[in-house]
Amino acid sequence: MKKALIVVIILNILRLAFMPFIGLTPQESYFAYYADHLSLSYYDHPPLVGYTIWLFMKMFGHNMFAVKFASFFITLMAQLAFFALSSRVLRSDRKYLAWTMFCTSMLVTSLSLQNCPDVVLTLFWTLSIWALYRAIFDGEKRFWLYAGLFMGLAFDSKYPAMGLPIGLLLFLLFSGRYRNLLAKPWPYLSILIMVVLALPVLIWNAQNDFVSFRISSVLRAEPFDSDTPQNILQFILSQIIILMPVLFVGLWWLFGKYLWRIFTKPNQTNPEIWFLFCFFMPTYIGVYLVSIFGEVKYNWLIPTYISGIVLMARFLKLRWQKWHWISTSALYLVSIYFIVLAPQSPFVRYDLGLDSELLAQEVDSIHAAHPNTFVYATDGYKTASKISFYNRKDTIYGPQIIGQTPYHFGYVGLDIDNLKGRDGILVKPRLNSNTQFYFIRDCFASVKKIDCVKVAGIPAYDIFYCEDYKGVSRK
Numbered sequence: 001m002k003k004a005l006i007v008v009i010i011l012n013i014l015r016l017a018f019m020p021f022i023g024l025t026p027q028e029s030y031f032a033y034y035a036d037h038l039s040l041s042y043y044d045h046p047p048l049v050g051y052t053i054w055l056f057m058k059m060f061g062h063n064m065f066a067v068k069f070a071s072f073f074i075t076l077m078a079q080l081a082f083f084a085l086s087s088r089v090l091r092s093d094r095k096y097l098a099w100t101m102f103c104t105s106m107l108v109t110s111l112s113l114q115n116c117p118d119v120v121l122t123l124f125w126t127l128s129i130w131a132l133y134r135a136i137f138d139g140e141k142r143f144w145l146y147a148g149l150f151m152g153l154a155f156d157s158k159y160p161a162m163g164l165p166i167g168l169l170l171f172l173l174f175s176g177r178y179r180n181l182l183a184k185p186w187p188y189l190s191i192l193i194m195v196v197l198a199l200p201v202l203i204w205n206a207q208n209d210f211v212s213f214r215i216s217s218v219l220r221a222e223p224f225d226s227d228t229p230q231n232i233l234q235f236i237l238s239q240i241i242i243l244m245p246v247l248f249v250g251l252w253w254l255f256g257k258y259l260w261r262i263f264t265k266p267n268q269t270n271p272e273i274w275f276l277f278c279f280f281m282p283t284y285i286g287v288y289l290v291s292i293f294g295e296v297k298y299n300w301l302i303p304t305y306i307s308g309i310v311l312m313a314r315f316l317k318l319r320w321q322k323w324h325w326i327s328t329s330a331l332y333l334v335s336i337y338f339i340v341l342a343p344q345s346p347f348v349r350y351d352l353g354l355d356s357e358l359l360a361q362e363v364d365s366i367h368a369a370h371p372n373t374f375v376y377a378t379d380g381y382k383t384a385s386k387i388s389f390y391n392r393k394d395t396i397y398g399p400q401i402i403g404q405t406p407y408h409f410g411y412v413g414l415d416i417d418n419l420k421g422r423d424g425i426l427v428k429p430r431l432n433s434n435t436q437f438y439f440i441r442d443c444f445a446s447v448k449k450i451d452c453v454k455v456a457g458i459p460a461y462d463i464f465y466c467e468d469y470k471g472v473s474r475k
Helices: 002-021 026-036 048-060 064-089 094-103 106-113 117-137 142-155 159-173 179-183 186-197 199-207 211-215 228-243 245-264 271-278 281-293 304-315 319-341 346-351 356-368 382-390 407-411 437-443
Strands: 373-376 423-429 444-455 458-469
Touching: 002 064, 002 094, 002 106, 026 048, 026 064, 026 382, 026 407, 048 064, 048 117, 064 094, 064 106, 064 117, 064 304, 094 106, 094 304, 094 319, 106 117, 106 228, 106 319, 117 142, 117 159, 117 186, 117 271, 117 304, 142 159, 142 186, 159 179, 159 186, 159 271, 159 281, 179 186, 186 199, 199 211, 228 245, 228 281, 245 281, 245 304, 245 319, 271 281, 271 304, 281 304, 356 373, 356 382, 356 423, 356 444, 356 458, 382 423, 423 444, 437 444, 437 458
Parallel strands: 373 423
Antiparallel strands: 423 458, 444 458
């Protein structure tokens, strides 16, 4: 216990110290935009990430520390929730093994340092499994209510939380010992509480053509193309990095070892193993199947690893722990080098948000020199969000200006038709080569480059003056 606690405390202190070396990433700026425009739900995610950032900004101010500390604090709570779960399932030193392997993974480090919906999802997914375990195996009925609460909050964090009621019903359906619970009201009451808590998301989507559900479905994966073999390899590499090699290989070994046994002899399987497996297997299989047909995101599997790592610790031979420490240390040293000692790459600075405040200041100065113009960016949500966070006196527009995917910029009550006849300032990152100028030229009388913003002495953003906005073509 003492050694595990020391390792976890030291690593979390290092994460906190590491935080200033990572700027406010474009994703964090975008979720802070959620917090500045509170809503029942949002274009591409449920609302809880925006609510938590709003709460921490109320406590610490509208600044980068508030956004990042929210992520660090919630992830710290998730680590404690994971220990509570592993302590119920595992015996002796195995619970400390699970705890340290989870807490030292790059998965937890990434959640600690970058705020995103996966942060709150990880906390409430873990608490949901813990509460369901207490309700089922300890027979404590009040935990069915807690499980419903946590599952609802997990859904309000991110849509993969649908795997929780699916996992619960799968476990009960194929469990000889606990199938009788399907004849009792408690599982259904738990799911009903989840649905009630999901009502704000359902209402917002009903009011907005269910856009959030549509873009967050499996169809969000990029379609099959010639790069698919490369996409699969990239996805596998990303999972090795966030888990570390020992956990990655171990989970596949565990999957192969128990999958056939569970489905051929379910009544002979330890119910606790089957319980954890149900919150691991469906999503794990599903995401890897999707990866065969197109590109998937590295974070789609994060919730499955909660129960997966607990299972791994139950069977992992202790000698493999040494290799986990070696690979973990090596990866952290490489990360420190590129982020702390060599952050001058335009790509690193752009994706880590190290250019955000400087960019906002430069754009503010350019905007002041051209009064009666509006500022916009068309590279998705990234540049518009970064400028918006540090420039709160001006309205920054997104891709909706040229009729492209609006993200949540198109759902905060901005009427772009009122901009007709005005001139615009386009901020275009040089790293983004996908700005479609034929759309921009269709929307403006003329477009000309007027300036360039340098970051760390390197030209990073081009500034274009766009005359006489004509609006989006309705063809």
